[in-house]
Amino acid sequence: MADQILSLLWNPYVTLALAMLLVIGRMALYFRRILVLKKGFTRRPILSELSVLTGFLLAVWTLILGPGWVGGTLAAITVLLGGFVLYLFSQGGVPKGVGVKVGAPAPAFAAADWDGGTFAYEPGQNDPLLLKFYRGHW
Amino acid sequence: MVAISPNTVEQADAMRSKHGLSMLQLADPDLEVIKAYGVEHPNAMAGDPRDSRGMRRALAIPTTILTDASGTIRWIDQSSDYRVRSDGQRVLKAVKKALK
Numbered sequence: 001m002a003d004q005i006l007s008l009l010w011n012p013y014v015t016l017a018l019a020m021l022l023v024i025g026r027m028a029l030y031f032r033r034i035l036v037l038k039k040g041f042t043r044r045p046i047l048s049e050l051s052v053l054t055g056f057l058l059a060v061w062t063l064i065l066g067p068g069w070v071g072g073t074l075a076a077i078t079v080l081l082g083g084f085v086l087y088l089f090s091q092g093g094v095p096k097g098v099g100v101k102v103g104a105p106a107p108a109f110a111a112a113d114w115d116g117g118t119f120a121y122e123p124g125q126n127d128p129l130l131l132k133f134y135r136g137h138w
Numbered sequence: 139m140v141a142i143s144p145n146t147v148e149q150a151d152a153m154r155s156k157h158g159l160s161m162l163q164l165a166d167p168d169l170e171v172i173k174a175y176g177v178e179h180p181n182a183m184a185g186d187p188r189d190s191r192g193m194r195r196a197l198a199i200p201t202t203i204l205t206d207a208s209g210t211i212r213w214i215d216q217s218s219d220y221r222v223r224s225d226g227q228r229v230l231k232a233v234k235k236a237l238k
Contacts, residue, residue, distance in 0.1 A: 042225040042226075044219050098175065098176055098177055098199075098201060098203075098214055098216060099173075099174075099175055099176015099177065100175050100176060100203070100211055100214070101211065101214075102211050102212065102213065102214055103210060103211065104210070104211055105209050105210055105211070106175075106203070106205040106209050106210070106211050107174040107175060109170070109171040109174055111142060111164035111165060111166050111170070111171050112147050112164065112165045113147075113162055113163060113164055113165070114147055114163050114165070116147070119140065119162060119164055121140075122209070123205070123208070123209020123210070124207075124208050124209040125209070126205075126207075126209070127207060128204070128205060128206050128207050128237055129139075129140060129204070129205045130139040130140070130202065130203075130204050130229070130233065131140050131142065131175075131202070131203045131204075131205070132139065132140070132141045132142065132201075132202050133142055133143070133172060133175065133177050133198040133199065133200060133201040133202075133203070134141060134142070134143045134198060134200050135143060135144070135182065135197045135198060135200060
């Protein structure tokens with residue numbers, strides 16, 4: 001049984017199908033969550049990252065096995081797509097760093113709101129404030 | 139609750155209507171507030187080809203900061219990955235704890 005499963009890994013059509021499923025299928029789920037469901041993540045999407053990495057490696061392996069002209073093209077597309085997605089994933093990290101500390105007074109600031117008005121914050125003059133810094137529009 | 143980003147006022151307005159947000163959204167296109175709080179990410183991947191400011195530019199590190207009525211910072215939550223957002227439940231818990 002284990003031998004049979006292992007021998008499938010030497011069949012380029014099996015590895016190609018698996019690679020495409022892992023890369024394209026997982027990306028579809030990933031972007032559906034972000035763009036369609038608009039849910040975002042509250043934890044690092046480690047499963048997506050591992051799926052795409054495995055699919056990427058399988059696609060490279062498929063190319064080594066030599067799947068013929070059509071299979072080779074599909075495998076190359078999967079390698080490029082998977083590689084690009086892995087690059088995007090690798091850009092996810094941000095430097096840690098806050099210039100302010102718990103227990104310290106919050107810096108005063110003023111900034112324009114969407115209405116053309118101004119919101120001014122002066123420590124001690126406002127209600128408690130939950131200030132969310134975010135990257136920008138999606 | 140106030141949200142602040144390097145968006146321009148127009149972008150903030152567009153995002154507000156697109157996502158139906160009711161919270162106060164502030165524009166900090168010159169990153170003045172972001173720098174005052176030291177949450178600047180100097181060379182971030184912006185990922186919006188329509189923005190004339192370029193794909194790679196300074197943005198804010200996604201950070202949530204809670205202050206109390208006296209203006210003292212009570213809680214800071216920062217993500218190490220920009221895809222990962224503050225968990226609503228965790229924020230709520232911290233707010234309740236800090237302002238008890």
